[in-house]
Amino acid sequence: MSHKSTREKLLAVVDDYEIVSKELIENALAPKHQKISSAEHTALVELLVSKDEELKKLLALAAEQETVEETINELRVNVDIQDSEIQKLQRQLKEAEQILATAIFQARQKLASIAKANQRPVNSEELIKYAHRISAADAVCAPLNWMPGDIRRPYPTDIEMRMGLLGKSELNLNGSTGISALNNMTTPGGSSILAGLQQHGNNLGEVHRTASTGGLSSSEYNDIPNSTHNQFSWNQMGDLHMSMGSSSVSLDNRHKDTSQDDVEVMSTDSSSSSSSDSQ
Amino acid sequence: METTAEIKQEVQPPQVVQQNILKIADLDIEILPTIYEIIRCVEKDPAENRNSSAECSQKILELKKRFDLARSQIKQLTGIDFNKEEQLQKREQLKSQLKLKQELIAKYKNKQF
Numbered sequence: 001m002s003h004k005s006t007r008e009k010l011l012a013v014v015d016d017y018e019i020v021s022k023e024l025i026e027n028a029l030a031p032k033h034q035k036i037s038s039a040e041h042t043a044l045v046e047l048l049v050s051k052d053e054e055l056k057k058l059l060a061l062a063a064e065q066e067t068v069e070e071t072i073n074e075l076r077v078n079v080d081i082q083d084s085e086i087q088k089l090q091r092q093l094k095e096a097e098q099i100l101a102t103a104i105f106q107a108r109q110k111l112a113s114i115a116k117a118n119q120r121p122v123n124s125e126e127l128i129k130y131a132h133r134i135s136a137a138d139a140v141c142a143p144l145n146w147m148p149g150d151i152r153r154p155y156p157t158d159i160e161m162r163m164g165l166l167g168k169s170e171l172n173l174n175g176s177t178g179i180s181a182l183n184n185m186t187t188p189g190g191s192s193i194l195a196g197l198q199q200h201g202n203n204l205g206e207v208h209r210t211a212s213t214g215g216l217s218s219s220e221y222n223d224i225p226n227s228t229h230n231q232f233s234w235n236q237m238g239d240l241h242m243s244m245g246s247s248s249v250s251l252d253n254r255h256k257d258t259s260q261d262d263v264e265v266m267s268t269d270s271s272s273s274s275s276s277d278s279q
Numbered sequence: 280m281e282t283t284a285e286i287k288q289e290v291q292p293p294q295v296v297q298q299n300i301l302k303i304a305d306l307d308i309e310i311l312p313t314i315y316e317i318i319r320c321v322e323k324d325p326a327e328n329r330n331s332s333a334e335c336s337q338k339i340l341e342l343k344k345r346f347d348l349a350r351s352q353i354k355q356l357t358g359i360d361f362n363k364e365e366q367l368q369k370r371e372q373l374k375s376q377l378k379l380k381q382e383l384i385a386k387y388k389n390k391q392f
Contacts, residue, residue, distance in 0.1 A: 069358025
């Protein structure tokens with residue numbers, strides 16, 4: 001009974017009320033010999049009154065519960081508001097987490113780049129010089145301010161070719177094994193080729209300068225290693241020779257004449273423009 | 280604060296929907312006087328009032344209507360789906376829930392990152 005809701009109690013009391021009132025009215029309408037005794041009648045009337053009192057008490061309780069229900073409704077509205085606030089906060093936190101995760105990922109990438117850069121630092125001036133040299137030498141046409149006598153060429157020079165992959169492949173053709181062979185092979189001066197190449201790279205400007213002023217003789221160029229020992233070698237006339245044992249085969253350059261003409265047009269200096277490998 | 284106002288607007292419509300709710304003050308359950316009138320009517324001397332039988336029948340019908348009305352009104356009452364103890368318990372739960380959520384929001388809103 002204690003677990004019954006107030007509504008159920010009220011309905012039960014109304015049902016009881018109806019039954020008792022029905023009994024009372026039936027007794028009033030019944031003939032005299034069928035009527036109940038006065039004691040029973042009094043008890044019935046008292047029961048009716050008690051049911052009425054019970055109904056009134058339950059209605060008073062319902063009124064109290066109504067007030068409590070209003071408080072509960074207010075609380076529910078507030079809880080809903082807080083729920084929405086929490087959901088909003090949660091959404092914002094999720095967005096922040098996503099942004100931070102992206103930022104951390106990018107920062108880690110940058111840190112890795114910084115660490116990589118710190119391992120092998122490059123002088124910025126040297127880098128800019130190299131960039132200038134590449135842009136000057138590997139262009140598809142001569143610079144606008146190019147004049148006869150200018151040492152700049154729109155193609156790689158012999159030294160640059162030797163420094164490139166083709167030059168290294170020549171070494172491999174000779175049976176040497178990569179970098180170790182490069183390190184082992186020494187120039188007449190005693191320094192290794194790799195060191196020599198690096199030096200060439202660093203002092204390329206100087207080489208150009210000395211070449212243009214005629215300071216670098218052809219015998220000095222012959223000192224550059226492998227040129228005389230390779231299967232393929234360039235002579236001073238610009239012909240490619242492939243040495244096979246004791247004999248050598250000359251590979252005619254198809255565009256020899258035209259290239260020479262181009263070179264003649266681009267430079268008037270006979271010592272430097274006779275062939276492409278003289279640079 | 281804008282968000283709070285928006286949420287209130289969202290929450291209000293369900294309250295408007297529940298229009299069948301009846302308040303205790305609007306309740307009209309007076310049965311005892313009707314029973315008294317019926318008994319008085321029955322106990323009247325038939326010689327005095329010839330129409331007493333018809334009147335009694337009408338009052339009995341009225342009593343039946345009153346009981347039916349009382350039942351339908353009780354069904355429309357709000358806040359009596361639980362007994363008082365359960366209802367108070369529920370209110371306390373909601374209070375603690377609200378307090379907890381408010382503390383949670385305050386904790387994250389006032390947190391210095």
